[in-house]
Amino acid sequence: MALHLVLGNKRYSSWSLRAWLILAMNDLPFTEERIRLYQDxxxxxxxxxxxxxQVPVLQDGNITIFDSLSIAEYLHENYSLNYGWPKDKAARAHARSICALMHSGFAHLRRECPMNIARLPSSVPISEDCQLDIQRIDTLLSKTLRTHGGPFLYGEASIADAYYAPVIIRLDRYALLGPLHSELRAYTARILTLPALQPWLEAGRRETDIIAKAER
Ligand SMILES: N[C@@H](CCC(=O)N[C@@H](CS)C(=O)NCC(=O)O)C(=O)O
Structure with missing residues (x-):
């Protein structure tokens, strides 16, 4: 069946990026349709x-899957992904947990530092709560990298790396990396140069639609 992904602006839509990157990392053929969020x-x-x-929405023939985490689960269940959930049971359980945590949490970072691919790295004032989100992400990801030995969160690339990619982009674009663990800083460089991510970054930089509430 043909996979078709409905997504938002590549400059801003972090949830769309997660679904798109899982498809791209796994070399699954798909068509895409971009909706200009907050327009018309x-x-x-x-x-x-x-x-x-909301976006993202994945269409697989006559099946429609919405919500990035459901899309991840659907792809893992129905396609033989090279980079799906980790193969090891304990790692897989941990990966699902940290993705669920991302999906339901880190609200201060998400609100105060919206993903903006075209932003040139610079800092903005952030709240103490946002600082706590960042510290928690630093502790969590650095420990995961140490436990599994890198280069990706669970050794080999997995859905979890796609799921945290928008967070990594935020840490870079808001110049938040300085005080973080060296493992996370090295991981950030690895994600930002991931070949599968480059077409999205290039497209996001080229987009001219501005969503004022996502600009800081
Ligand atoms: N929980 C959803 C969140 C999706 C979401 O918030 N999408 C945003 C774009 S990143 C959206 O569609 N915004 C437009 C709107 O809500 O009207 C998921 O993981 O897919």
């Missing part, structure tokens, strides 16, 4: 695409 009748378009009313 985008909300109606999204409502028509899925019951979730």
């Amino acid at each position: 009748n985008y909300k109606q378009v999204l409502e028509d695409k899925s019951d979730g009313g």
Whole structure:
């Protein structure tokens, strides 16, 4: 069946990036359709695409999957991914846990430092709560990298790396890396130069639609 991904602006849409990167990392052929978020009748378009009313949405023939984490699970379950969830049971359980944590948490970082591919790295004032989110991410990812020996979170690349890629981009674009563990700084460089990610970064830089609330 043909995979079709509905996504938002590549400059800003972090949840879209997660789904897109899982597909790209795994070399799965797919077509994509970009919705200009917060423009014209985008909300109606999204409502028509899925019951979730948001991007990303994956269509696989007549099956529609919405929400980035469900898309990850669907792809893992239905396609033989080279870079799906980790093969080891304990690592897989941990990877699912940290992705669920990302999905439901780190709200201060997400709100105060929106993903913006085109942003030139510079710092902005952030709250203490946002600082705590960053420290927690640093502790979590550095420990995971140490436990599995790198170069990716669970050794080989996996869904978890795609899931944390937008966080890594935020740490870079808001110049937040300085005080972090060396493992996480090295990992950041690895993710930012990941070949599969480059087409997204290039497209995001070229986009001219500005979403004012995502610019800081
Ligand atoms: N929990 C959802 C979050 C999706 C989400 O917030 N998508 C944003 C773009 S990154 C969106 O569709 N925003 C437009 C809107 O909500 O109207 C997921 O993981 O897919």
